[in-house]
Each structure stands twice: as structure tokens, then as C-alpha cells.
Amino acid sequence: MAKGIRKRVLEITIVKNGCYLSQALSSAEILASLYGGIMKLGESQAPYEAPRFNGVPGQTNKDYITGRAYNGPVIAGYDRLLISPAHYAVAVYAALIESGRMSPESLFQFNVDGSTVEQIGAEHSPGFELTTGSFGQAISQAGGIAFSRKRKQEDGRVFLFMSDGELEEGQTWEGIQAAVFYKLDNLVIYVDVNGQQYDGWTKDVMNIEPITGRIKGFGAECVTVNGHDPESLYRASLTKTDGKPLVVLCYTNTTQEIPELDARKPHLHFVRLKDYEIDKFKTILAQMEKGER
Template sequence: MRNEKTTEDVALGIRRRVFEHSIRNNGGYLSQACSAAEQLAWLYNEELTLGAPTLPLIPEPFGGVPSAENAGYHTGAGYNGPAAPEFDRLFIAPAHYALVAYATLIEVGRMAPEGLEMFNQDGSSVEMIGAEHSPGMEVHNGTLGIGLSTAAGLAWGRKRRGEPGRTWVFMSDGEVQEGQTWEAVQACAFHGIEVKAIMDVNDQQCDGAMSSVMEVGDIRTKFETFGAACIEIDGHDLGAMRDAVREPHAGKPLIILARTNPFHSMPILEERFPRLHYVRFKSDEERARFNVSIAADLGVDPIDYAQ
């Protein structure tokens, strides 16, 4: 299943949808759209080999947890297509990127725009913090740092079964503050697991700038020391992503460090630096100002959000 839009158009569409949602709802994950739009657009629009969605374009309500009485239970991975041996699998490790991930699914035709209207609503599967039943999600990664381990486990199983499909994980740089990430890299290197990951390195986390919470140093050198093939790129440069994925990594995990700007394309967000994790507007005046400024930067009309 291939989308006819250019990847550049998909990335712009992601930002526009997140912007509109955030203005209408008086807050949202704007910075994640600034830093990660190109990465998710590239994965879904170019790099991943996925089948057609197996779930309704308009997401169904939360269907309950797995149990013997809930035979119809399913994860949200069906929006990425069937889990067939020949197809790729994607794990989105930072569950707080869910709004950006949903916008991506819409832009590439895997979810209907109505799905975003269900975001964070009672009884909805379109969770604010993506869960295993949320569109595009296969497992719950709400505990930051477990995504690479999950992907590595699946990739190892696929390798043992001889499946040709690849296993990808989208990560955030806050995960390098978690020990499980480094254990996963070591396990991949030891077992020859060639999982691929692209990490949004925007130097931000929920409590502010990464450096103010826990200094992580030279993470490329660390990844290489722990046994990964690692390459650093400009995370807004699609050409650099296309080149990076060809980096040789036989018998090793590949970690692409995508260095990004957390207010790329929305420079007014710099006013909120370094507290950019979730932007809730402090006043009607600020909301109106951000509306006009970001709309101009994204080439759209300001949002009419009056109720």
C-alpha cells in the first residue's frame, strides 16, 4: 500500500493536523510534531513495507482487555496492516507521540480524519498516551525505555522463523536515560539481531531540557560501545534518512540518531523553551497569538476555534 503524496507533503500535513487539534483543544503535543514529522512521514510513506489496514478507518471504541470472554480483542497494529512474514513491523516506543502518530496514519490514508476527533475521549481507543489498542500501536510502551526491548524480542523471533520482514522502532532520546535501552542494545549485538531504530533526538523531555534532568553525554559513542551500528543525521533531512538506512550493520542493531529542533516550523514555541513537552495555552491572548503565528508558518488560515 503506497500513498501518492510526497513525503514532504505528509510531514507538512502531520504538523498542520497537530496544530489544528492543539488550537481547537487549547493544548497539545506541538513540539513532537515539530521534531518528528519527517521521521514518521519517511517511515510510513517510504521506508516501511506494510500491507493494507485490517481495521476500520474510523476507530472503534475501546473493546476491553484480552480475556477468555473477549474473543474479538485486537491491538491497534491492524492500522499498519497484517502481521504477515513478508511485511515490516513498527513499534512506537514513546507513547506520548501518539497524537503525531495518529496524524501520520491519517496523512497516509490508514485512518480516517474522524479518528483524531476521538483523541482522549472517554471510551475511545484513540488514547492520549498510546496504548496497545490505539491506532498504529501493537504493545503498550507507556513505560519509556521498553520499546527497543520489545522490538528486539520480536525481531529475534522473526529471525529464528526465517521471516523476511524487518522490525523497526521509533524512539525518543529520553530513552537513553533508561537502563533497559542499553540492555536491549547489548542483547541485540550478542544475538545478532538486526533491528532498526530511528531516534528523535530533540534534547527535550517532560521535565524540560534533557541536560537539566540527566546529562547523557555522547550517545553515539555509547551506542557503538554497546555493540550497535550508529549514525547521526539531521532529523529534518529526508535525504539523510534515505542514506542512513543503508548503513552496514550485519549482526548488529542500527540506531539512527535524528538530531532535530523542537520548534522546527513553529518558531513561536521557543517562547516556551525548555518546557515544551505538552503546550497548554496560558491565556486567550496567547492562544490567539500562537494560532496566527503557527498558521502563517504552516501556510494555512488561522483556526476558527470559537465554540
């Protein structure tokens, strides 16, 4: 699944003349593991072909649905998934395809006017339950859902996928503090710690290490794993938390399986290929399709 995610996003990067490729390269195993076995999700309730945007909810639009339908029914016994960094949307779409929840053809509606397969995911985009606004807000939303589920005594956990840049945001730490206070042991946060952001290396822009010590200092349970090792990602989800929320720090590489991008580090926030690079990356894509990478 992870290899499929990388292959699909590289193809879109070539076809669309630019995409959030590095985010897919770093998060592929995380999303593949979440959709491939960590989360308990029911069958997709959404159309296999991604629909066109049908407008915002309101009195005249009662049929409005959110992208969460791709993650199965929202009922007790099943897990919920929230995506915090909306620019990871293309990786989420690829994960939906690899898990059989959305058609491969839908990905080519990526960033097309009127499509729900948006470049920056919103609440109507496949796999997205909420529009998370500025970075750091989704943890509060996930905490609210987890709190509600505990009040209702519903089985099923709330999973939140985050990027490490969000740990610079004060609201993230307020969200962790609240989740600890309310003993939200049904909240599991997977963080893609790839060490890069728009302006360069995270350590140079706003150093957030040591992350583990800070999270444990706020009272949450914290596990550190190799974000490209599915077995470690899965085992982390089984961690006993004793009434605490769980944060899984997944250390990753933004050029995983495509080292040809190493020379661009740390400026990989949005990858647009130069004309003279197209043939080289088409060759890389062909190697991926043949299983040579």
C-alpha cells in the same frame, strides 16, 4: 506528510486546549519518512474510522484487536513498527492520516472518554502494537520480536521509534546489548534526539552525550542524521550493518516550523496555549493550511 502532521497536531492543540505538540514538531519528518517509504507495510487491516475501545482481550472478548492492524498484516515480508514513547501518540495518529490509513475525523476523538485515540497510546490505539510501559521497555519488546522473526527466518524488519530521554534508562542499554549479542540486524531504531524532556534540557537533567560513542561501544551500528531531512532519514535505513542492530540518531528541533514557541524552551513537554495566544496560533494554523509555512 511532515507538514500535514504538524498542521493536524497544532489544530488539535487549539481544539483540545493542550497537546503534546512539541513532540510532533520534532518527529514529523521521522514518522512521515517511516510511513512514507522507509518501512514496507501492507494495507491497513483496521477500520478507517477509529473504533471505540471494546475492552481488554479475554475469554468473553475474542474479537479484540490491537492498533497494529493500522500498520498492515503481521506476516513475513512486511515490516513491523513499535512506538516506545506513548506520549507521541498524536503524532502517530497524524502520520496514519497523512498516509491514508485513518480518517481525518478520527483525530477529533483524541482524548475522548471511550475512544481508542488516546492521549497516551496503548496497545489498542491506532498504530500501536504494544503497551510499552515505562520508558525504555519497548526496546526489549522489539528485540524479542526481531529475535523471533530471525528464528522463523521471516523477511521483514522490526522498526522501533524512541525518544532520546529513554537513553537515560538502564533497560535501553540492556536491550541494545542483547540485540548486539543475538545479532539482530533486522532491528532498526529511530531516535528523536530533540534534547528536551519534562524537566528541561536533557543535558542538564541527565546528560546522555556522546550518544554515538556509547551505542558503538555496545557494538551496535549507529548513524547520525538531521531529523528534518527526509532524504537523510531514508538513506540511513539502507546502512549495511553486518549482523548488528542499527540505531539512527535523528537530531531535531522541538519548535520546527513554529518558532513562536522558542521562548518556551526547554519547557515544552505539554503545550497548552494561554487565552491571549489562541488567535495568534489560529493564524499560524491558517498559514500552514495555505502552505505559507
